Amino acid sequence: MKHKKNGTYNKDYKQNDRSYRKIVIILISTIMISLSVSLLCFSKQVDTQGEENVEEHSNLNEEAEKESIRKKEEDIEISMQKINKISKKVSEIVGDKKESYGIFYYDINSGLQYTLNSDVGFHAASTIKVPIAMMIADKLDNNEITKDTKIKYEESDNCDGAGELQGRVSKGDEFPVIDLLKYMIEDSDNIATSMLKKSIGSVSSYIYNLTEISMIGESNFITPRQSGILLKKIYEKAEEDNNYRDIINLMLKTNTHDRLDKKIPKNMVAHKIGDYENYVNDIGVIYSERPYILCIYTKDVMEEGRENIADISKVIYDITLDKL
CATH class of the missing domain: 3.40.710.10 (DD-peptidase/beta-lactamase superfamily)
Known part of the structure; x- marks a missing residue:
């Protein structure tokens, strides 16, 4: 009898063990399915957000391009108005x-x-x-x-007109380049110009x-x-x-x-x-x-x-x- 009881016990245990495993497998499968569904939903949500972001970025670029075109057209219009004003005023003057x-x-x-x-x-x-x-x-x-380079006055440099050097320069006189530039531009001195042109x-x-x-x-x-x-x-x-x-x-x-x-x-x-x-x-x-x-x-x-x-x-x- 005792041995029989042990046999029955072992048989029941094995059946319970198999049932437990089935339950564990079912639970794991359920969890895995749930996780897969969640990940799929999340992925779709991310994709949707990504599409929305791309669409929003595209819209922003389109608006920026439109604004740039509008600004250029406005600048052209303003420029044309200025040109027309200048042209009209110049015509009135001359x-x-x-x-x-x-x-x-x-x-x-x-x-x-x-x-x-x-x-x-x-x-x-x-x-x-x-x-x-x-x-x-x-x-x-x-x-x-250099600015200090000396240029010698020669008789061929003599020119009529106004200027710092008119009437006060003699053959052989030397002047640094920087001074001659000053006379030429500030005073419009023709002698200084002739000397520099050499x-x-x-x-x-x-x-x-x-x-x-x-x-x-x-x-x-x-x-x-x-x-x-x-x-x-x-x-x-x-x-x-x-x-x-x-x-x-x-x-x-x-x-x-x-x-x-x-x-x-x-x-x-x-x-x-x-x-x-x-x-x-x-x-x-x-x-x-x-x-x-x-x-x-x-x-x-x-x-x-x-x-x-x-x-x-x-x-x-x-x-x-x-x-x-």
Whole structure:
């Protein structure tokens, strides 16, 4: 009997053990299924959120692009309005003598331009001293000369006109380059210009190389656009080149104020005038809140031209700064 009981017990135990295992397997399977379902739901949720994020990012990019296009269109519209204003005001000032004026205006920040006969050649007169100063600055940059390099005056350097050296220089006198630059730009001294030109090459070739605009066959002629390109070069290089910065500083100190800077603040106008026979000119960089370049050349209008240059300069200054 005892042995029989043990046999029955062992049999019952084995049955219970199998049942327990089944229950454990079922529980584990249930847990695994639950986990799989949870992970699947989470994955779908993440995918959905990812899709939403991508869609939201795409919408933001689209809105930003639309805003950028709208801003560009608005800037173009404002630029056209300014050009139209300038054109109208200039027409009122010069009247029926448009052919006597050459104008190149360039807003440095926006690239906005207004031109009138800008590719027509005018006698450069003393505005040619600007590229000469640039050529000297290049030689200083290349260590071909120094500011203290002495240049000797020769009789062939003698020129009529105003200037510091007129009537007080003799054959054999020597002057450092930096002093001659000052006389040439501030006082528009022709003798100083002749002395400096001896140490440089062809001015017309230099202008052509920088502007890619040729004035072949015209002695000392230049276009308003050419002068504008040269001034833009000076403006850009003066940011990091001391020799070009010297040119700007000298142009800020010129002694004549009857044109570009007659009716606007003088301390912001770096310019160079030029007079020759029936040509009256002025070119410069105006360091206003919105810096710009303005080159105005005239022919056959003389004193009226001087006053009109001042009036055109004032109109462009006001329109550039949204004062008109």
